[in-house]
Amino acid sequence: MPNLNNAISDRRRQTRSSIYHYLYQSPDPRSKQDISRDLNLSLPTVYQNITELLDAGLIEYAGSTPSAGGRPAMQLRITPGARCAIGISVTGHRLRFAAADLSREEIAYKDLPHSYNVEDEGYSAFVADTLERFIDESRLKRDRILGVGISVAGIIPPDSSTVLFAPTLYIRNLSLKGLIDAIPYPVLPWNDASSGGFAEWYGGKEARESIAFLSLAEGVGGAVLVNGDQYIGNNYRSGEFGHTCVEPNGLLCSCGKRGCLEAYCSSKRLSTDLGITLAEFFAGLENGNKEYTALWEDFKTHLVIGLHNIRMTLDCDIVLGGYLTGFLKPYLPELKEMLAEADPFDKDCNYLRISRYSKDSSMLGVALTFIRDYLNSI
Numbered sequence: 001m002p003n004l005n006n007a008i009s010d011r012r013r014q015t016r017s018s019i020y021h022y023l024y025q026s027p028d029p030r031s032k033q034d035i036s037r038d039l040n041l042s043l044p045t046v047y048q049n050i051t052e053l054l055d056a057g058l059i060e061y062a063g064s065t066p067s068a069g070g071r072p073a074m075q076l077r078i079t080p081g082a083r084c085a086i087g088i089s090v091t092g093h094r095l096r097f098a099a100a101d102l103s104r105e106e107i108a109y110k111d112l113p114h115s116y117n118v119e120d121e122g123y124s125a126f127v128a129d130t131l132e133r134f135i136d137e138s139r140l141k142r143d144r145i146l147g148v149g150i151s152v153a154g155i156i157p158p159d160s161s162t163v164l165f166a167p168t169l170y171i172r173n174l175s176l177k178g179l180i181d182a183i184p185y186p187v188l189p190w191n192d193a194s195s196g197g198f199a200e201w202y203g204g205k206e207a208r209e210s211i212a213f214l215s216l217a218e219g220v221g222g223a224v225l226v227n228g229d230q231y232i233g234n235n236y237r238s239g240e241f242g243h244t245c246v247e248p249n250g251l252l253c254s255c256g257k258r259g260c261l262e263a264y265c266s267s268k269r270l271s272t273d274l275g276i277t278l279a280e281f282f283a284g285l286e287n288g289n290k291e292y293t294a295l296w297e298d299f300k301t302h303l304v305i306g307l308h309n310i311r312m313t314l315d316c317d318i319v320l321g322g323y324l325t326g327f328l329k330p331y332l333p334e335l336k337e338m339l340a341e342a343d344p345f346d347k348d349c350n351y352l353r354i355s356r357y358s359k360d361s362s363m364l365g366v367a368l369t370f371i372r373d374y375l376n377s378i
């Protein structure tokens with residue numbers, strides 16, 4: 001793809017950027033005359049920049065509408081597929097892929113169970129091969145791929161070279177160099193909950209605010225986003241809500257301690273621990289299964305303690321994400337009610353909501369970081 005930023009002045013780049021982002025944010029296609037009027041730019045300046053953006057493949061014509069002068073005005077819009085980025089979620093015996101385009105929408109998805117362990121010798125090559133297959137199956141153009149993000153349920157320092165600790169994958173200090181080297185695109189490993197939280201914050205186009213993201217899957221994790229920046233903490237462990245205590249001396253957690261939120265609200269507790277799937281659990285719950293009902297009450301009670309602690313600490317909206325939340329929507333009203341009983345300040349608890357994504361978004365967010373950086377560079 002042509003490079004847009006060959007030796008032009010900052011001022012010219014800013015003008016072109018303002019035109020691109022004007023079109024990006026417009027719900028409908030706009031004409032050159034609209035751009036000139038709304039951005040207070042001369043028509044020759046608009047023409048010149050539009051030509052450059054068209055040549056770079058970043059915008060396109062979208063038909064025409066009649067104008068007052070009789071001559072139809074050509075309408076312009078951004079080309080969402082001009083660039084894309086991919087995210088890969090690495091969990092035990094499962095790879096999930098998602099791709100996003102410049103509109104920040106998910107454009108492809110694949111879920112692949114497998115028998116490898118993350119530490120197996122052939123694992124990196126297996127991931128790299130599967131990635132290429134995903135690119136072909138999704139008809140993504142390789143010269144448009146900005147990068148590949150890898151989301152891992154573990155603690156990853158900012159240099160992104162190592163997974164320091166991933167209890168649900170049973171790994172400590174795992175180097176990611178082999179995996180990074182096997183993938184022929186820019187690669188960014190990121191914590192899965194940070195990635196899911198970023199997808200929640202950055203995906204779509206509506207207004208954004210600070211959020212706490214609580215990811216409910218086999219592991220329970222989280223992320224704190226303050227105006228779009230992740231608060232990572234001094235040791236990259238911010239948002240580890242899964243290992244806050246919700247029951248002193250309670251159930252044993254994967255981290256080795258007792259009473260953690262993860263020990264009570266892992267998806268495992270409602271599925272593999274019972275030898276069933278999550279879908280079977282929730283079907284049984286709806287049918288009045290007594291064992292499931294008692295377990296669900298215990299699950300909710302501890303989830304609400306965790307949610308209440310997050311709200312009292314951070315005073316921001318809380319978004320529930322992760323694989324388990326695909327089943328939680330019908331139970332959101334009762335969770336809010338329980339939360340309201342605990343809350344000394346708010347009685348409606350509308351600060352609690354479920355992820356905008358029907359599937360797990362943990363690989364989408366890290367893909368969206370490439371999209372964000374690219375959009376900022378235009």
Ligand SMILES: [Zn+2]
Pocket residue numbers: 242243253254255256257260261262263
């Ligand atoms: Zn724990």
